[in-house]
Amino acid sequence: MELKVEKSRRKTLLLTVDRDGTPVVRTPLSASAEEIARFVKKHERWLARRIAERRSAPITVLGDGASVTLFGETYTLSTGRSGIRAGVLTLPAENRERAFVRLLKKLTAEKMGALTASLAAQYGFSYSAVRVSSARGRWGSCSAKGTISYTFRIALVPPSLAYYVAVHELCHTRRLDHSPAFWREVESILPDARSARKALRGYGYLMNEFL
Ligand SMILES: [Zn+2]
Known part of the structure; x- marks a missing residue:
């Protein structure tokens, strides 16, 4: 060794x-x-x-040439000014992890913000705001005032699972509990919610990355 x-x-x-x-x-x-x-x-x-x-844990290495998939799009890592463009994600030579987290937060705000808005419009939900957190215990949450938060780690799970989380949190704007009625609501939009929920557990290791 x-x-x-x-x-x-x-x-x-x-x-x-x-x-x-x-x-x-x-x-x-x-x-x-x-x-x-x-x-x-x-x-x-x-x-x-x-x-x-x-x-x-597949994405712990942030070296040049490594690849990382964010919201279903795969990028190759290289060194430069922090940013994302056509298939390439650049990070500065110093403090790479911090810059990476910052990019994930920005991307999560964009993607989850748009997804939440379009689901809300399609299914008639109303919420007050979408925020991005560094939460390690959960993928998303919804406050009593209708503020939906997503952890930036959600950028690293397959899009179908991020979709499930958005549906789940939007359903909390109607019911804050996890009662059978809540799950019926979730499943009326996403019949496969149960398997998405199970699949998400396989990504639990992401909660211990990027602390
Ligand atoms: Zn919930």
């Missing part, structure tokens, strides 16, 4: 896993090779679990 060792003036050893799944151990300048090996060995199981988690 490849292991990166970073020595610095720190006092204790610390084990982490890079975004690409490489284990990194940060050590004091005085740490010996044996000491490091012993430390890593002791945390072997934790490390294996973290590496597996990292590698099973």
Whole structure:
């Protein structure tokens, strides 16, 4: 197993896993090779679990040439001024993740804003506003005042699932609960809502990305 060792003036050893799944151990300048090996060995199981988690999450690497699918459109990553154009998503060399999140938020506001508006017009819902959040526990929410929020992470799920979330939140403008009547409402628009809801669980790992 490849292991990166970073020595610095720190006092204790610390084990982490890079975004690409490489284990990194940060050590004091005085740490010996044996000491490091012993430390890593002791945390072997934790490390294996973290590496597996990292590698099973498909979009953790934001390097040039990586591809990322947002609202069903696939883009190739490259370095430049933050932006999206025909099949290419550019991010600055520094603070890539922060710039990426900023782009996702903008895109989510546009796409989910338009989707929510068109569904509302089609099915006669009224809501007060659409907002974008960094929520990690849920894909969307709807307040008693009719403000619908979507987490920017929704940009990374297939469009059919984002569609389900929009329908779900719009139905909350009529019923704030998850009663059978609420689900009947959802299913009257999207008969397949149940399977969309289940499929969405497969994207739960996105809630632990981009913190
Ligand atoms: Zn709900």
